[in-house]
Amino acid sequence: ADRYVVIGNPVAHSLSPTIHARFSEQTGEALEYTTLLAPVDGFAQSVGAFFSGGGRGANITLPFKVEALRFADEASARAKHAGAANFLAVRDGRVFADNTDGAGLVTDLRANLGFTLRGARILLLGAGGAARGVIAPLTQAGPSRIVLANRTLAKAQELADHFPGLVACGLESIANAPFDLVVNATSTSTRGEALALPDNLFAPGALAYDMAYGPAARAFVERARALGAARASDGLGMLVEQAAESFQLWRGKRPQTAPVLAELRARA
Numbered sequence: 549a550d551r552y553v554v555i556g557n558p559v560a561h562s563l564s565p566t567i568h569a570r571f572s573e574q575t576g577e578a579l580e581y582t583t584l585l586a587p588v589d590g591f592a593q594s595v596g597a598f599f600s601g602g603g604r605g606a607n608i609t610l611p612f613k614v615e616a617l618r619f620a621d622e623a624s625a626r627a628k629h630a631g632a633a634n635f636l637a638v639r640d641g642r643v644f645a646d647n648t649d650g651a652g653l654v655t656d657l658r659a660n661l662g663f664t665l666r667g668a669r670i671l672l673l674g675a676g677g678a679a680r681g682v683i684a685p686l687t688q689a690g691p692s693r694i695v696l697a698n699r700t701l702a703k704a705q706e707l708a709d710h711f712p713g714l715v716a717c718g719l720e721s722i723a724n725a726p727f728d729l730v731v732n733a734t735s736t737s738t739r740g741e742a743l744a745l746p747d748n749l750f751a752p753g754a755l756a757y758d759m760a761y762g763p764a765a766r767a768f769v770e771r772a773r774a775l776g777a778a779r780a781s782d783g784l785g786m787l788v789e790q791a792a793e794s795f796q797l798w799r800g801k802r803p804q805t806a807p808v809l810a811e812l813r814a815r816a
C-alpha cells in the first residue's frame with residue numbers, strides 16, 4: 549500500500565492515523581498512514597528519508613510547518629499565503645506543499661457547525677503560524693469584517709499589511725466588538741496558559757471557536773460561554789476536515805467526515 553505519515557514532535561498522540569484509517573476503509577483506497585517523530589533539528593532529513601524510501605505524502609504538525617514549506621520544490625498559493633505547509637505530496641519526483649488547515653476550519657464552521665461566514669463579524673485571536681494559515685480562507689468566505697487581535701500589536705499589524713481589509717489591534721484594546729465569531733488561534737490552549745478576554749466580545753448567537761481540541765481547548769471554551777457566547781467549539785472538526793482535504797488531494801476521493809468526527813467525539 550502507498551505510505552503516508554504525519555510528521556511532528558511530539559506526534560505519538562496524533563489522531564491523524566485513526567482518521568486516515570477510517571477514510572481508507574470508507575473509500576477503499578489502500579494506504580498506510582503512521583506517525584513519524586522527527587528530531588526538532590532533523591525535519592528535512594526525516595522527511596527526505598521517508599520520500600526517498602517511497603513515501604507518497606505527509607501531513608506536517610508542530611513545530612515543522614514553516615520548514616515544510618521551505619523543504620518543498622513547489623507550493624500552492626494558499627501555502628505561500630500562510631507561510632506554512634501542513635501537507636506534502638510527491639508528484640513526478642517533485643515535492644509539492646499545500647496548506648489545508650484554513651479550508652479545514654472553513655468547512656468545519658460551515659458544514660459541521662452550520663455557521664454562516666458571509667457577512668459575519670469575525671475576531672481572530674493570535675498572529676502566529678496558526679492564525680496566518682486561516683486568514684486568507686476566512687477572508688475569501690465573505691465576512692463583513694475581520695479583526696486580528698494579538699498580544700504583540702506589531703505582529704498583528706504586520707499581518708494586516710499583508711492582508712488588506714484586516715483590522716489589527718492589541719489584546720487589551722480589541723476594536724469593533726461585538727463579533728459573531730471569535731476564533732482562538734493563540735498557542736495559549738496547547739501550552740495551558742490563560743488568555744484574558746474582555747467581556748463585550750460576543751454578539752447575540754455568537755460562536756466561539758478554539759483551533760485546539762480536547763482538554764487543551766477547555767479553558768477558552770468555558771471562558772467564552774461565561775462571557776456570553778451562545779455556542780463554543782473546540783477544533784476537532786477542523787482536524788478531521790483538514791485531513792479530508794489532504795486525503796482528497798492525495799487520492800482524488802472525498803471521504804465522509806461526519807461519521808469519523810462522531811466516532812472521535814464519542815471517544816473523548
Ligand code: ATR
Binds near residue numbers: 733
Ligand atoms: P502557532 O504556530 O501556534 O501560531 P506561534 O507562531 O508561536 O505559534 O504564535 C503564538 C501566538 O499565540 C502568538 O500570536 C502569540 O502572541 P505574541 O505574538 O504576542 O507572542 C500568542 N500567545 C502565546 N502566548 C500567549 C499568551 N500567554 N497570551 C496571549 N497570547 C499569547
